[in-house]
Amino acid sequence: MKLLITAGGTSEKIDDVRSITNHSSGRLGAALGENFRALGHEVTYVTTKSAVKPQGITPILIESAEDLAACLTNLLQQEKFDAVIHAMAVSDFTVAKSFPDTEFIAALQTNVEKGKTVEESFKQLLADSQSTAKKISSQAEHLVLVLKQTPKVIGLIKKLQPTTRLIGFKLLVDVEPSELIQVATASLKKNDADYIVANDLTEVAPQQHHAYLVGPRGVVAEAFTKKEIAEMLQRVLEEEAK
Amino acid sequence: MKLLITAGGTSEKIDDVRSITNHSSGRLGAALGENFRALGHEVTYVTTKSAVKPQGITPILIESAEDLAACLTNLLQQEKFDAVIHAMAVSDFTVAKSFPDTEFIAALQTNVEKGKTVEESFKQLLADSQSTAKKISSQAEHLVLVLKQTPKVIGLIKKLQPTTRLIGFKLLVDVEPSELIQVATASLKKNDADYIVANDLTEVAPQQHHAYLVGPRGVVAEAFTKKEIAEMLQRVLEEEAK
Numbered sequence: 001m002k003l004l005i006t007a008g009g010t011s012e013k014i015d016d017v018r019s020i021t022n023h024s025s026g027r028l029g030a031a032l033g034e035n036f037r038a039l040g041h042e043v044t045y046v047t048t049k050s051a052v053k054p055q056g057i058t059p060i061l062i063e064s065a066e067d068l069a070a071c072l073t074n075l076l077q078q079e080k081f082d083a084v085i086h087a088m089a090v091s092d093f094t095v096a097k098s099f100p101d102t103e104f105i106a107a108l109q110t111n112v113e114k115g116k117t118v119e120e121s122f123k124q125l126l127a128d129s130q131s132t133a134k135k136i137s138s139q140a141e142h143l144v145l146v147l148k149q150t151p152k153v154i155g156l157i158k159k160l161q162p163t164t165r166l167i168g169f170k171l172l173v174d175v176e177p178s179e180l181i182q183v184a185t186a187s188l189k190k191n192d193a194d195y196i197v198a199n200d201l202t203e204v205a206p207q208q209h210h211a212y213l214v215g216p217r218g219v220v221a222e223a224f225t226k227k228e229i230a231e232m233l234q235r236v237l238e239e240e241a242k
Numbered sequence: 243m244k245l246l247i248t249a250g251g252t253s254e255k256i257d258d259v260r261s262i263t264n265h266s267s268g269r270l271g272a273a274l275g276e277n278f279r280a281l282g283h284e285v286t287y288v289t290t291k292s293a294v295k296p297q298g299i300t301p302i303l304i305e306s307a308e309d310l311a312a313c314l315t316n317l318l319q320q321e322k323f324d325a326v327i328h329a330m331a332v333s334d335f336t337v338a339k340s341f342p343d344t345e346f347i348a349a350l351q352t353n354v355e356k357g358k359t360v361e362e363s364f365k366q367l368l369a370d371s372q373s374t375a376k377k378i379s380s381q382a383e384h385l386v387l388v389l390k391q392t393p394k395v396i397g398l399i400k401k402l403q404p405t406t407r408l409i410g411f412k413l414l415v416d417v418e419p420s421e422l423i424q425v426a427t428a429s430l431k432k433n434d435a436d437y438i439v440a441n442d443l444t445e446v447a448p449q450q451h452h453a454y455l456v457g458p459r460g461v462v463a464e465a466f467t468k469k470e471i472a473e474m475l476q477r478v479l480e481e482e483a484k
Contacts, residue, residue, distance in 0.1 A: 013261070014262065014444055015413065015414045015415075017264060017265055017413065017443065018259060018263065018264055019262070019263050020256065020261070020262055020263075021253070021260065021261050021262075022259060022260055023260070023426070049291055065411065084325055089259065091260075093385050097382065099437070101364070101388075104364075105360050105361045105364055108325065108360040109359060109360040109361065112354055112360055117351060118347050118351040118354055118360075119347045120345075122343070122347055126384070140391075140451065141390075141391060142338065142388055142389060142390050142391075143335050143389040143390075144283040144367070144386065144387070144388055144389075145386070145387040145388075145389060146343075146384055146385075146386055146387075147384060147385040147386075147387060148383070148384050148385075149382075149383060149384075166484065171259065173257075173258045173259065174447070180340075183332045184411060201259065202256055
């Protein structure tokens with residue numbers, strides 16, 4: 001099979017020296033890549049500079065959610081993949097604007113005094129052009145960062161290549177299994193995924209990784225280590241490829 | 243000599259899966275650590291999980307600016323160091339509060355309608371207790387993060403151990419050398435440092451690293467690679483130790 005795997009966590013720049021980073025060691029993706037490669041499958045691997053890399057695979061490196069969207073669009077338009085395993089933790093938000101608190105408050109106050117609502121004033125502040133700082137000042141007592149949603153990368157995959165199989169991931173933190181599976185099922189439907197690997201951060205560690213494999217009709221498998229997750233995905237992909 | 247070296251970049255949690263991270267590969271610190279260790283000096287090394295580590299030294303790992311302050315306070319109260327080389331890029335800001343935009347706007351609007359100023363409303367919003375999210379919702383169109391200043395770690399060092407020599411670092415982005423040296427000199431005076439290594443991000447790369455060594459009477463040396471920076475610091479510390 002020809003596989004596209006994404007892994008690691010994206011970063012969104014605040015300025016030249018600071019970013020908002022999604023934590024993801026990349027270890028699970030590396031285990032998946034190595035496992036599929038050892039079985040003779042062809043793996044295209046997209047990850048980030050700081051992630052753990054799979055042995056024997058030259059990765060494509062990206063940084064932000066926007067980079068990832070561009071990279072996957074390019075790959076999926078040029079090559080046909082039997083499956084996409086999208087394990088990367090993608091930033092939901094990127095930085096729209098940053099303000100020292102005093103500047104932010106003064107701008108809102110000026111508009112409010114002109115009779116505008118806080119909402120109108122806030123929107124105008126976002127709309128006003130402002131160049132991104134090279135390095136934000138460290139003088140202000142508080143800093144206000146306004147973040148905006150990034151494009152949902154997982155939703156692009158089946159639109160760009162409807163024939164591929166898509167395995168997505170859903171990570172929640174300290175929830176009941178029923179909620180985790182419900183949220184994973186919603187993601188599966190919304191993104192036209194074939195399976196979602198549903199996991200909870202409280203059950204993820206280097207040597208342990210509990211996950212449910214959620215399909216259109218509910219949970220079809222369960223795994224307790226990264227190696228077991230790799231074998232679980234291998235089973236469903238090879239089974240359906242027959 | 244007995245040296246304390248800090249290196250890498252701290253991270254400040256937004257929630258359990260996202261952080262604001264200061265970029266710093268840790269390569270310069272690793273080069274410094276290895277160089278001083280090879281010369282027979284005793285090195286205590288504080289860094290972060292993701293930083294490049296020096297060979298042959300077991301580091302103490304910290305994550306946030308607050309962790310670092312606690313770690314250095316502990317070390318400087320217990321042990322006497324001939325010098326502290328504080329190369330770590332420490333977060334200036336940590337997350338005070340996060341709000342979905344709608345909630346933030348509605349709270350300000352309610353207070354403004356009661357006759358409060360935007361500033362009073364903003365301060366009240368920050369003062370209101372709110373538990374930190376385990377994972378912030380990805381539903382809001384915009385998210386407002388209010389950041390607050392972290393304690394200035396470099397300022398603690400000479401207060402805790404007045405007899406040590408302190409070498410600090412100042413990184414700016416794309417400025418004239420005169421401005422860089424001026425800002426470094428101000429940092430030297432403010433933090434009672436003996437030297438500041440002043441560098442510009444546009445001149446920092448794995449194989450190249452331009453830096454000025456700024457002392458109380460101005461620039462005393464200049465280096466162009468990480469190895470040269472290590473040798474430059476070694477010269478001034480060994481010279482003065484005589």
